[in-house]
Amino acid sequence: MPQSTSSLNEVFARRAIANSNYPSELVTGLNQKTIETFARSGCKRFAEFGVNLGATTLEIAKHLKGDGEIYLFDYQYNVDYVGELLQSNGFSNFYRFGSSSKLLDSYNWPLSQLLEKQSGPRFDYCFLDGAHIWNIDALTFFLVDRLLAVGGYVDFDDYNWSLAISPTLAPHLFPKTSEFYTDEQIKDRQVKRVVDLLVKTCPRYVEIVENKIYQKIANEGESSSFAKLRSIWRRLVS
Numbered sequence: 001m002p003q004s005t006s007s008l009n010e011v012f013a014r015r016a017i018a019n020s021n022y023p024s025e026l027v028t029g030l031n032q033k034t035i036e037t038f039a040r041s042g043c044k045r046f047a048e049f050g051v052n053l054g055a056t057t058l059e060i061a062k063h064l065k066g067d068g069e070i071y072l073f074d075y076q077y078n079v080d081y082v083g084e085l086l087q088s089n090g091f092s093n094f095y096r097f098g099s100s101s102k103l104l105d106s107y108n109w110p111l112s113q114l115l116e117k118q119s120g121p122r123f124d125y126c127f128l129d130g131a132h133i134w135n136i137d138a139l140t141f142f143l144v145d146r147l148l149a150v151g152g153y154v155d156f157d158d159y160n161w162s163l164a165i166s167p168t169l170a171p172h173l174f175p176k177t178s179e180f181y182t183d184e185q186i187k188d189r190q191v192k193r194v195v196d197l198l199v200k201t202c203p204r205y206v207e208i209v210e211n212k213i214y215q216k217i218a219n220e221g222e223s224s225s226f227a228k229l230r231s232i233w234r235r236l237v238s
C-alpha cells in the first residue's frame with residue numbers, strides 16, 4: 001500500500017491510462033463489519049469482487065495468517081496491485097482474476113471460466129463490493145451462488161449507494177456516468193435492487209446482517225424448508 005500521497009498519485013495516474021471508463025482516484029477504507037463477520041464465521045476461502053487498493057483484503061489475509069485461499073477479482077491493474085501488497089506482507093495464499101478495462105467486461109467473465117472448470121463449491125465467503133450496478137452484479141450473485149458452499153456467506157457492501165450520490169461516479173464528477181446510464185438508473189439504489197429482488201426473495205438464503213450479509217442454507221434444487229430446519233438445528237447445537 002503506498003504510504004505517501006505522491007505514490008498514491010502515481011497509482012492514480014497509471015489507472016487513468018489503463019482505464020478511461022472508471023474513475024482512477026478511488027480510495028476506500030476497510031470494511032470492518034465484513035472483517036468481523038468473516039473472522040467469526042471460521043470460513044477459509046474468501047472471494048472479493050472489487051478489491052481497489054486492498055484495504056479489506058489485507059485485513060482478511062492477516063486474519064487467515066497464510067491459511068485458506070483469497071480470490072481477488074477486479075480490473076487487472078488492481079488485482080496486480082493488491083497481489084503485490086499481499087506478497088510484500090508475506091502472504092502467498094491468493095489467486096488473481098483480473099479483467100480487462102473494456103467497457104462491457106467485468107469479473108463475471110473470470111467467474112464463468114471458474115464455473116467451466118468446476119461447478120461445485122469453491123468459496124466460503126464472497127464479498128461483493130465491485131461495480132454496484134444491476135447489469136453486472138445481478139449476474140455476479142447467480143454465478144457466486146453456483147460456487148458458494150452451503151453454509152457460506154454472500155456479503156454486499158453499500159446497500160443504500162447510488163451513482164447519483166457516489167463521491168467518484170456522480171455525473172458531475174465523472175461525466176461518462178450520464179453516457180452509460182439513464183437518469184432512472186443513476187438515481188436508483190442498484191445494490192439494494194440486487195439484494196431486495198434476488199437475495200431476499202431466495203428461500204435458500206438467510207439474512208445474518210440486515211441488508212448486507214446472507215448465509216446460503218441450500219443448493220439450488222434442494223428443499224429450502226428442510227435446509228432451514230437444518231440451519232436452525234446447526235445454530236442451536238453450535
Ligand SMILES: C[S@@+](CC[C@H](N)C(=O)[O-])C[C@H]1O[C@@H](n2cnc3c(N)ncnc32)[C@H](O)[C@@H]1O
Pocket residue numbers: 022026028029030031048049050051052053054055056057073074075078099105106107129130131136
Ligand atoms: C468500492 S471499490 C472496492 C473496495 C474494496 N472492496 C475495499 O474494501 O477496499 C470497487 C472496486 O470495484 C472495481 N470494479 C468496478 N467495476 C468493475 C468491473 N466492471 N470489473 C472489474 N472490477 C470493477 C473497481 O475497480 C474498484 O476497485
